Amino acid sequence: MPKVTYVHPNGAREVLDVPLGTSVMRAAIVNGIDGIVAECGGEMMCATCHVYVEPEQLDRTPAQSDDEKAMLEFTASERKPNSRLSCQLVATPELDGLVVYLPETQV
């Protein structure tokens, strides 16, 4: 299973084994990682599962859809070039070792 590291704003790190086909968002919810709110449940109607992807790993992540780009306008923390909605980061073998940084706030 791909390992994903979640880095909290205070630097604390949590590592999860994310089953293939499960999103980085859902894995965080199921495992009780604070900092992912996921208000809409992964329907791309909100931006409360916002993460910053380790910049060097951006090319490993799936391409952003137009819908994700549009919804990223609603992030409560600053939108950066490495901003993603974690509901759209579905675990694949390529994502093994992914590091995502949680924003200061989601709402």
Next chain:
Amino acid sequence: MPAPVVAIIGAGQAGFQAAASLRDAGFAGRIVLVGDEPVLPYQRPPLSKSYLAGQSGADDLWLRPAEFYAKQQIDLIYGDAVTAIDRGQHRLHLASGIEFSWDHLLFATGAGCRPLAVPGAELDGVLTLRTLADADALRQRLEEAREVVVVGAGFIGLEFAAVALARGTAVHIIEVTHKPMGRVVSEPVSRFFTEAHMGWGAEVALGTGVVRILGDGGRVAGVDTTDGRRISADLILICIGVIPNAELARNAGLAIDDGIVVDEYLVTSDPAISAIGDCANFPTPFAPVRVRLESVQNAVDQGRCVADRVAGRPVPYQKVPWFWSDQGDLKLQIAGITIGHDTSVLRGDPAARNFSVFCFRGGRLIGVESVNRTADHVIARRLLAGDPALSPEQAADESFDLRAHARRLPGR
């Protein structure tokens, strides 16, 4: 002085959110969250969409895992029902015999399916869709069904119809009005979705009601319609809207009018009692009349609003309403409340399944309905957060840069 107690009746999206947000807001007292379903709090929207289609499982529905409630010190009591509220003594009585005192009481009781009062409605194979148990029963029945009748063409009915059609099941949609989703969307969007369902193979009967449901050995066999037809069916979904769960509140003497009446702070006629989500009837800057909204957004934002107030930071509830519906390859996104508009203009191309309808009242933008056009939806939510300062001509003109316009507005 003992720590204050907030009791929340209803562990759906709104009740869950209020409990979670109370802790986020620093509330240090006791939180008791009571739900009458025998499962952890879960998301309802997938029940008529991905869950029904078998694309997601129950484990994808839980709002949070069981450990969350322990960690946040939220006393979650599920599979138990509140039977009585003593407003004078601030006591709550549960069916299991549990009793406790509260300082603030929060109704998040949701809504229940409106029953269809016709002969045969009790037959095996006549279902509704509201709860996880409903969805499990429906999912199982749908696997065996060859011909289904959907009574009521609202969001739930049409989402179910789209899932059934995608499976290759024959679908008849019966709607008593002439306008599917008419309580929520404009004429062009209603017509577009009606035609989309016909394109997917549904038979759609508008202006038509059900006279009786026919049975064969206790199982459903079909319906007789008001236009004199007999349609055979082995599964019937009744989805003709909901009734807010307000009986407990009514019995407790609170003001009721299509839901539990609250003010702009979501407080009922008793200052120690609030109501949020599907069961709350509230005033809003987004409509000329009081409204009761059934949506994730409304449940979540009202849960937060009440939590902030109870934690000592009262703010009136004024969030922009938004809604969505997934039907086949179509994603409908609505910002604002478009009912009562006097003008609507089209942006984009319905033939390309990519368009928005901008709705105005008295020259002011009041809501936008988008089909496969998230960018417009996002901008609409921004525009509606203040004075949109947008004319129908600008909205209809695709060369007019809506995003740039939204960015120029103060505070957005």
